[in-house]
Amino acid sequence: MQGTLPQDGSGQPNTEKPTRLPTHQVVYQRLREAVLFGELAPGEPVTIQGLIERTGAGMTPIREAIRRLTSEGALEFRGNRRVLVPMPTPDAIEELIFLRETLEPQLAARAAEKATKADIAALDRIDSALDDAITRGDVVAYLRQNHAFHMKLNDIADAPILADVAGGVWLRFGPAMRVVCGRMGTQNLPDNHKTAIQALRDADSKTAAEAIRLDVVQGMEQLLQALKDAEGFREAID
Amino acid sequence: MQGTLPQDGSGQPNTEKPTRLPTHQVVYQRLREAVLFGELAPGEPVTIQGLIERTGAGMTPIREAIRRLTSEGALEFRGNRRVLVPMPTPDAIEELIFLRETLEPQLAARAAEKATKADIAALDRIDSALDDAITRGDVVAYLRQNHAFHMKLNDIADAPILADVAGGVWLRFGPAMRVVCGRMGTQNLPDNHKTAIQALRDADSKTAAEAIRLDVVQGMEQLLQALKDAEGFREAID
DNA sequence: TCAATCAGAATATGATCAAATTATTTTTAG
DNA sequence: CTAAAAATAATTTGATCATATTCTGATTGA
Numbered sequence: 109m110q111g112t113l114p115q116d117g118s119g120q121p122n123t124e125k126p127t128r129l130p131t132h133q134v135v136y137q138r139l140r141e142a143v144l145f146g147e148l149a150p151g152e153p154v155t156i157q158g159l160i161e162r163t164g165a166g167m168t169p170i171r172e173a174i175r176r177l178t179s180e181g182a183l184e185f186r187g188n189r190r191v192l193v194p195m196p197t198p199d200a201i202e203e204l205i206f207l208r209e210t211l212e213p214q215l216a217a218r219a220a221e222k223a224t225k226a227d228i229a230a231l232d233r234i235d236s237a238l239d240d241a242i243t244r245g246d247v248v249a250y251l252r253q254n255h256a257f258h259m260k261l262n263d264i265a266d267a268p269i270l271a272d273v274a275g276g277v278w279l280r281f282g283p284a285m286r287v288v289c290g291r292m293g294t295q296n297l298p299d300n301h302k303t304a305i306q307a308l309r310d311a312d313s314k315t316a317a318e319a320i321r322l323d324v325v326q327g328m329e330q331l332l333q334a335l336k337d338a339e340g341f342r343e344a345i346d
Numbered sequence: 347m348q349g350t351l352p353q354d355g356s357g358q359p360n361t362e363k364p365t366r367l368p369t370h371q372v373v374y375q376r377l378r379e380a381v382l383f384g385e386l387a388p389g390e391p392v393t394i395q396g397l398i399e400r401t402g403a404g405m406t407p408i409r410e411a412i413r414r415l416t417s418e419g420a421l422e423f424r425g426n427r428r429v430l431v432p433m434p435t436p437d438a439i440e441e442l443i444f445l446r447e448t449l450e451p452q453l454a455a456r457a458a459e460k461a462t463k464a465d466i467a468a469l470d471r472i473d474s475a476l477d478d479a480i481t482r483g484d485v486v487a488y489l490r491q492n493h494a495f496h497m498k499l500n501d502i503a504d505a506p507i508l509a510d511v512a513g514g515v516w517l518r519f520g521p522a523m524r525v526v527c528g529r530m531g532t533q534n535l536p537d538n539h540k541t542a543i544q545a546l547r548d549a550d551s552k553t554a555a556e557a558i559r560l561d562v563v564q565g566m567e568q569l570l571q572a573l574k575d576a577e578g579f580r581e582a583i584d
Numbered sequence: 585t586c587a588a589t590c591a592g593a594a595t596a597t598g599a600t601c602a603a604a605t606t607a608t609t610t611t612t613a614g
Numbered sequence: 615c616t617a618a619a620a621a622t623a624a625t626t627t628g629a630t631c632a633t634a635t636t637c638t639g640a641t642t643g644a
Contacts, residue, residue, distance in 0.1 A: 130628090130629065130630090131629075131630075132413075132629080132630090155593075155594090156593075156594065157592090157593065157594085165630090166629095166630055166631050166632085167594095167630090167631075167632090168406060168409070168629075168630060168631070169629080169630070171406070171410060171594090171595090172409055172410055172413045175370070175410045175413050175414050176413050176414065176417040179414040179417055179418055180417055181507070181510065189593075189594060189595095189637080189638070199505075200506075200507055203505050203506075203507040203508050204507065206452065206508070207507070207508070207511065210448050214444065267441050268438075268441075269419070269438055269441040269442065269445070269518065270441050270444070270445070272419065273445065273511060273514070276511070280507065368594090368595065368596090369595075369596070370595080370596090393626095393627070393628090394627070394628065394629095395626080395627060395628085403596085403597095404595095404596050404597045404598080405596085405597075405598080405628095405629095406595075406596055406597075407595080407596065409628090409629090427603080427604070427605085427627065427628065
């Protein structure tokens with residue numbers, strides 16, 4: 109989250125398509141990741157000026173990125189002119205549980221009908237990296253790989269609107285996830301991914317949906333519990 | 347959709363709080379309504395330059411408004427440099443049916459537990475205006491009041507995230523709604539609102555949810571059918 | 585304690601630069 | 615000689631930045 113901007117993150121020499129993506133896209137993706145994986149802590153104020161210094165970008169693209177994120181719920185307009193990363197309340201988490209429990213099993217079921225060998229191989233690869241992260245106790249890597257797994261699964265389902273909405277939900281509980289996992293480490297985290305992958309191999313919608321539902325509910329209930337326990341750090345936000 | 351900008355839509359002399367809302371907000375709301383109620387037809391290109399002329403606003407606030415709308419799915423990046431109002435495919439409508447059928451009954455159920463007398467009175471008022479619009483055959487007024495009814499109901503439920511997501515869904519099928527209703531008039535439109543209102547009076551969550559579920563499904567199935575019938579105008583978009 | 589002034593931050597405009605599409609011209613083939 | 619295709623020129627649109635203006639919050643003095 110620093111340094112000069114002009115990189116597209118592909119790592120490749122950027123031949124083939126010299127059309128680099130616009131700055132506002134890059135800033136958007138950076139901010140999005142910063143929110144998702146806890147580079148920006150909940151309650152931390154996000155100022156335009158600060159981002160100008162941090163990214164080296166101009167003012168206009170930054171404003172556009174902030175607008176997008178606020179309209180997706182990743183950032184919040186607080187009071188007069190302050191934008192910050194919101195910390196979800198227990199009530200909000202409860203809403204997010206409902207959304208995830210509804211959307212993601214549905215997407216998993218559809219994915220089971222559409223998944224190709226290549227898709228399944230990709231999921232397998234991600235899940236291995238995820239296991240790695242858990243054994244290493246690397247919280248951020250866990251968050252990234254877990255996110256990647258679910259997004260890939262949603263992508264396979266070939267239901268772009270549902271996947272889009274589901275992705276937006278992750279944006280809202282991401283900050284809380286980071287805080288809680290930072291405290292609890294990578295112990296006791298749910299992993300029903302292997303069941304889900306096998307269900308995809310068998311084209312078994314029912315089982316895939318149930319595996320994901322379990323994964324979602326277990327993870328989110330844990331999150332909710334941790335939040336309710338530690339009402340302490342709420343003062344830091346307000 | 348023309349004329350000078352500085353109006354906040356309140357119609358009031360704007361005493362009390364001389365802090366007019368920022369231009370980008372106004373532009374956003376205008377564009378949002380234009381998409382929702384068919385002022386902007388599906389397939390119609392939306393250019394920054396065009397909006398500058400139409401609204402008289404500067405470039406920056408317009409860019410911000412467009413970013414917000416695209417990230418909500420109300421506008422779509424098509425090809426290189428064109429932004430337009432997307433016409434949902436039948437597949438997309440099917441996804442939207444799932445979302446509405448899931449979210450709105452849930453919100454109605456919650457609303458039944460929370461509604462005050464004032465809330466119910468407001469819903470009654472909106473529904474009367476809706477009936478008026480139907481008997482007059484005023485398509486745009488029907489769309490506006492129907493939208494207002496469902497949004498008010500969602501608002502009563504006191505579940506801001508769910509309401510937000512549900513509102514986003516409306517943005518995606520709004521354009522199609524306008525086209526179809528423009529062809530069919532206000533005949534045969536579903537209206538289970540009175541059942542829902544009564545259920546709110548009785549604090550009967552089950553009945554409220556089922557009434558809204560019916561309302562949603564009937565309306566959306568009709569929309570889907572009309573779209574499938576008239577695959578004709580798809581050529582106009584692409 | 586309240587008001588006035590000042591500093592800092594955000595909003596909004598216009599100018600400038602780059603990219604793309606469209607129109608025009610030129611060349612080539614039938 | 616005409617028509618079609620390719621190349622180039624011109625207009626249109628989008629992206630970014632620098633700058634001016636407005637608004638908010640704080641601090642200081644009465």
